[in-house]
Amino acid sequence: MKKYDALYIFVGVNRDETLQANLDRALAEVTRLGGVVIGQDALGKRAFARPMKKRDSGAYVKVRFELDPAKMEELVNRYHLVEEVFRVQILAVDERREAKIAAERQARADRQARREAAAQQQAVPAAE
Secondary structure (H helix, E strand, O other), X not given: OEEEEEEEEEOOOXXXXXXXXXXXXXXXXXXXXOOEEEEEEEEEEEEEEEEEOOXXXXXXXXXXXXXXXXXXXXXXXXXXXXXXXXXXXXXXXXXXXXXXXXXXXXXXXXXXXXXXXXXXXXHHHHHO
């Protein structure tokens, strides 16, 4: 199993219930092929840079899932048949890059915590 990030675009979605129903249908394709959905994040409705297929905006949703790489082509082919999915872009997640970003984020948080602790210690003697 390999991790993937997918960006789905749904058009003609006016309500959150409709968006969730369309997303559930799209993610059912992943689970049907034996994949696992890890997380999802609705990015909201955004305008396209230029009209596509007589549409000028769509609802964007970012999803992370795990799937066998051999079944990826079948998943993409199924999305061509699902009418609710206007566009989808799927990228493989680079585990080494993700680990490096997480380590940098943790180091940044540690530095910030040390700065706050030092500022707290300087503020205490000044108050006495």
